[in-house]
Amino acid sequence: MGHNVASGLLRRLTTRRSMLVGGALAASAAGFGTTFAPGLVRSPGQPGRAPVLASGVTRQVTIYAEALPGNLYGYGLAPGQATIPGPVLEIYEGDTLEITLVNTTNQRLSIHPHGVDYSTDSDGTPLNNSFNNPGETKTYVWRSHEMSAAEGRRFMPGSAGYWHYHDHAMGTDHGTAGLIRGLYGALVVRRRGDILPEKQFTVVFNDMTINNKAAPDTPMFEANLGQRVEWHVIGHGSLFHTFHLHAHRWADNRTGMLEGPGDPSRAIDNKDLNPGSSFGFQVLAGDGVGPGVWMYHCHVQSHSDGGMVGLFLVRNADGSMPAGAQEAIDRFHGHAHSAAQTAAGASNQSLSHTHGG
Amino acid sequence: MGHNVASGLLRRLTTRRSMLVGGALAASAAGFGTTFAPGLVRSPGQPGRAPVLASGVTRQVTIYAEALPGNLYGYGLAPGQATIPGPVLEIYEGDTLEITLVNTTNQRLSIHPHGVDYSTDSDGTPLNNSFNNPGETKTYVWRSHEMSAAEGRRFMPGSAGYWHYHDHAMGTDHGTAGLIRGLYGALVVRRRGDILPEKQFTVVFNDMTINNKAAPDTPMFEANLGQRVEWHVIGHGSLFHTFHLHAHRWADNRTGMLEGPGDPSRAIDNKDLNPGSSFGFQVLAGDGVGPGVWMYHCHVQSHSDGGMVGLFLVRNADGSMPAGAQEAIDRFHGHAHSAAQTAAGASNQSLSHTHGG
């Protein structure tokens, strides 16, 4: 078994590698292009870098932490463009991200990643004196690695995963105020050979909100029938949640797909989503079920009733609206959802001011 | 590897397939027979259907939603036979269930499945105008599929899983009142070649109850030593739980068994069981531990103390009572359990009236 699998892996790695590091354009085609909103601002290409296994490219990104209306905060890739959640950051195993964080606010804050490699000075914690004072600019370096052999057939895992990043310094030494106010985003580390999606959505269950919004102002994600859509799902705050998506399911493993007919992973459509955890998966929009408006929501009943629900609009393959979809959307907006409540009064206040967002 | 596994899979599929779709009797032997209580009422056989891969049979089932004493509700396969939980519905990947839901109550309600494929008009949600008004009869269609190849060695997962179904319309747009009052049940989708059990138990942690009961009135499940017993375990309500079974363990994957000696899954005997999630597994009753009375319970201490505990009676292989078992049962019934509390006062009230159930 070892031989077949290993050679297959090597073949995949080699093939994909040539797509990735052949130059800036190739890298863009491999997943950093305009199909991703918000996309990753990349440094100029890495010309002349040979497609050697287990080495990676280094990308510089500048991120601006900014105050937003309603006592919220966000990360953005350019001044005045902060969003909640922040931009999706995406690399391949072996790559390095050098993040220059510009703190435009009057608060202490930081950026702390899950899953990747960083030394103590990029920990993003007050413990390690790793944060931005108000107005301060600081660079954080996140590295990543491929799997490496251990004893026997075993491997220490590589960095690939649907991770996330967040503040770890505002309000408390754990960034509790920064989190409740919106300083979080998705971080994707891919393994060579991973299937790339056509669209990406980020869903953050953050106390009683989704992306700091409550129904009916939660995000409505859209795709055309059959498009390969990737969901980044992240939990934050102080409550427990379960994420449920109607009419779509995925494998409960690294990619959401089975790695072969013998992959023992469960197919699921509901998964625990508790603070600090994240997962991701890809679905073909409307696969086997057709177009229409599908709910995603927290399955904790008091939470879904309280507004932790949003819509996934699967359009017809040609992008037109399916029959009945607009009526469902109208029903959703007309519903009397319970008042959403968040752990922070400040954030709660903002919820009532951001309708239609 | 690919070759060996694929051919092995094909062989298993073919073998099992001939058992399943050769006619009504064969299908019954494969898991829809009288050994399952409550069993699935099946349509007349599908004579003449050829054992072709990846096609499936269509089964019609009529389900009656009924009011039960104590302000409870249940699903049943015939008038006057509603139970909490409802009947186990069971199909193979590729099969279709056409469910005619008869609403005999004066409440708006629906039936919403996890895991299987349905179009918006079978979503079971008010969002999609998919529910039964009081007294109304409506048909919901649930389809299923086998795994399908994606890029590389990957597969999009099939429908196989230990799923569940529940109301999504009573009380709120998420069916919160229907759930707290008993409108839920297990839905099993098997992959060809799955090992079939001799007995099946359904355990639903629903707020502070098990199957809407509290100790000592929670279900006592029974099997003889060595019998292959399948547990369907489902979470509902607004609380978090962990399911623990004494003296038995299972693999934390799709089937509860290892798919081969290299299957990396954990063996577990305690698993998170939060609202909307479900899992299943098979154990050999008393395997390696012997007969006797074994607890299953929520391992959240305030919940087990509050009555979220039941018994698994493993009889001797010949069906006789093992030494000490009756004494343990008597101790269980004599215990001063804390008063069980449910999120709904109505349901709570019923608990004190259903002792001995």
Added chain:
Amino acid sequence: MGHNVASGLLRRLTTRRSMLVGGALAASAAGFGTTFAPGLVRSPGQPGRAPVLASGVTRQVTIYAEALPGNLYGYGLAPGQATIPGPVLEIYEGDTLEITLVNTTNQRLSIHPHGVDYSTDSDGTPLNNSFNNPGETKTYVWRSHEMSAAEGRRFMPGSAGYWHYHDHAMGTDHGTAGLIRGLYGALVVRRRGDILPEKQFTVVFNDMTINNKAAPDTPMFEANLGQRVEWHVIGHGSLFHTFHLHAHRWADNRTGMLEGPGDPSRAIDNKDLNPGSSFGFQVLAGDGVGPGVWMYHCHVQSHSDGGMVGLFLVRNADGSMPAGAQEAIDRFHGHAHSAAQTAAGASNQSLSHTHGG
């Protein structure tokens, strides 16, 4: 596939087996030696036992349950040496542990294991009349087994796992008082061929405490850069938690390592840790990130802010302190952590008296 994997497994089993049961010294080197604190008191060696597959050794251990200051209780391997958590108990699949529990307290209590095999009289529950009255001594027998073939390619899982043991009789029939006061510990069952660690840490999230302590008195674990460190992570009490470790990650499967390049498991650094659940994993201290002081904490924001946080000190490879480490430790001890709260007032009281522990 079956052939290669099976022969590989057999080879590994044979190799490791000779290390393990060749005599007491070999067994010690394989993981029961002085590198483990607290270690397992073992019976005299098993000389002359042949390295036969699927048989195991029997070990006798005496455990003392004792009252500790602050209304706490602990398990220990000798009188006066009880600790919270109790000693790590460690066996290989196929081995048996005969535990003589000496109850030196004036409380009813027991010892109940997860994962292993026991008959009703070793269940550790009042239900099965299996507990120690005040002052009573009683023997509990825990057996274990290797995986066994089921139908097709499937196997019923063996006992290997990162399990735990705890009281099931003090205060309530579920041992709620014993748990809140410290009667718990780690139980590791290894499969032949598992990689053995150089150091082991046990972390128990028990209501609002870690090992019944709150920051800054939570354990500071230490290792040198590159040492293979095994974490035993256990949840207890009545609250939900997530365990997060900074700058280290592991595979979410049985061992924490990938079982081969096709292992579909996620790499994670944050995992649900709810009552009755446990998991374990090995990391190379500071691998890819360097030495320093790294936080481990509950990622539920109100819990980390409330004191559920501790330190993992990764020293330089030669054991010296890395730059900045002492400053970080000082900051940690100087922080104004919120007052820790536990479910039991008694335990809470003790927290304020055990600073510096």
